[in-house]
Amino acid sequence: MKKRLNQSLSRKSTDFLNPLLTVDVVIFTVRNHTLETLLIQRAKPPFAGSPALPGGFLLTGENTRRASERILQDKAGVSGVYMEQLYTFDDLDRDPRGPVFSVTYFALVPEKDIVISETRTTETPHFSPVHCLPKLAFDHNEIIQTARGRLRSKIGYTNAAFSLLPDNFTLAELHYTYEAILGRRLDRRNFNRKLRALNLITATGEKTLGGKHRPATLYQFTHRDLELLPEPLL
Amino acid sequence: MKKRLNQSLSRKSTDFLNPLLTVDVVIFTVRNHTLETLLIQRAKPPFAGSPALPGGFLLTGENTRRASERILQDKAGVSGVYMEQLYTFDDLDRDPRGPVFSVTYFALVPEKDIVISETRTTETPHFSPVHCLPKLAFDHNEIIQTARGRLRSKIGYTNAAFSLLPDNFTLAELHYTYEAILGRRLDRRNFNRKLRALNLITATGEKTLGGKHRPATLYQFTHRDLELLPEPLL
DNA sequence: TCAAAAGTGTTGTGTGTACACCCATGT
DNA sequence: ACATGGGTGTACACACAACACTTTTGA
DSSP states (O other): OHHHHHHHHTOOOSSBOOOEEEEEEEEEEEETTEEEEEEEEOOSSSSTTSEEOOEEEOBTTOOHHHHHHHHHHHHHOOOSOEEEEEEEEOOTTSSTTSOEEEEEEEEEOOGGGOOOOOSOTTTOOEEEEGGGOOOOSTTHHHHHHHHHHHHHHHHHHBSGGGGGSOSSBOHHHHHHHHHHHHTSOOOHHHHHHHHHHTTOEEEEEEEOOSOSSOOOEEEEESOOSOOBOSSOOO | OHHHHHHHHTOOOSSBOOOEEEEEEEEEEEETTEEEEEEEEOOSSSSTTSEEOOEEEOBTTOOHHHHHHHHHHHHHOOOSOEEEEEEEEOOTTSSTTSOEEEEEEEEEOOGGGOOOOOSOTTTOOEEEEGGGOOOOSTTHHHHHHHHHHHHHHHHHHBSGGGGGSOSSBOHHHHHHHHHHHHTSOOOHHHHHHHHHHTTOEEEEEEEOOSOSSOOOEEEEESOOSOOBOSSOOO
16 A cells, blocks of 8 residues: 555656545444544554544445445444445645545444444544544544534435434434434424424334333334435424 | 556556546536536547536646636636535446546536637537536536536525626526526515515616616625525525 | 323414516617 | 516415423333
């Protein structure tokens, strides 16, 4: 890898320059009623020791989506979850080594599906709340803020938030998932009524058990895949 | 250029592959009450002779935005107009030469500002309505459809459409600009009232002259730069 | 019987929508 | 005077926001 880096970065091109390309993935989940994202600890320079988004270069025969899926599988142990391309970051000095552009993706993962790989202990992958992030490597703070903004607006007109929940869930879980993403309170009754009216969820007939309170009915999504809502939700 | 292409595309990399990067720009304008986009005729293979979006490789020291601005200046003779990154297209077989990804942008240009360069007669740059496009080179049809979708939703919650109009304009012009982008009719009176209520436009006091009908009052935008609307427009 | 969360209805206010008529100009 | 597009006002329906009480469970 180092060989290729040097090769590309030290090339004295008179006219054309082809930058290197990486992918970075913002892996969102809702945990403890909070929107969190997966970070790793960088093992190598640049920014060795800094927290950063999981990412890396493309392998032969991969496009950026495939590479992101591989990273998602490697770091969080999930596949088949919702993921969309976010933006391509291309500041010439975002990487001290030279022009390295990053095509970024964000993924939505239910907390229960995540299996953090413990094989690379040096990387110490962990989740961190997005509302109080430390200083990250490269422009990764900006990337996460962009992803958060996109997610916020997206749950207003699609059922994207569903990808953060397990197959069966209560209205309360759905409710605090939305609150965590938006960062503000929503009226519980209006929210529940709206979702039921839109016919997006169906009661399974089952109920939660084991709580210190009245059991809640479990719901599932009428359609599992992403779709535009017939009318805006927020 | 051909040399660099061969160099990159024939490289036998065992692990990592760095694709080539191009930019393509969707230049929108509203002409004849219709949303149109600038196309060129490809002079060289692949797809020689096919219509295509203006685009090209990056020059040394350019990021993708800068390259897009250069192309916009070269082909349409404008600068300083609204432009935003659209999406990065990365199908491995979108270019028959091998992995060439394209970072795409779309620009909004008032019709009057456009000066099509006639220097490269082989390219025959011209505007074409987006609702009846021919088969284009590469995945450029898909790119334009993506851009159209983005523009459509964007004018619903920002003042982006303003970038398609000159400094002074009538309510009728603003109205058909929205209709052209959305591809459907909007009630004229409700539309006008809404825009005035949002305080986005101010009457200049001037009036149009020379029409065969009652003169229309000319307006200008309260704020020239892009901003989110306080409430959704559509 | 108490705490904790689930579940259910109503009402007022505001916003979108549909719609019809008069006005100013050129010919 | 007539054709053409510019400009204005109203009424109805619906969606949203605000809000309080009852129910079911475990402790």
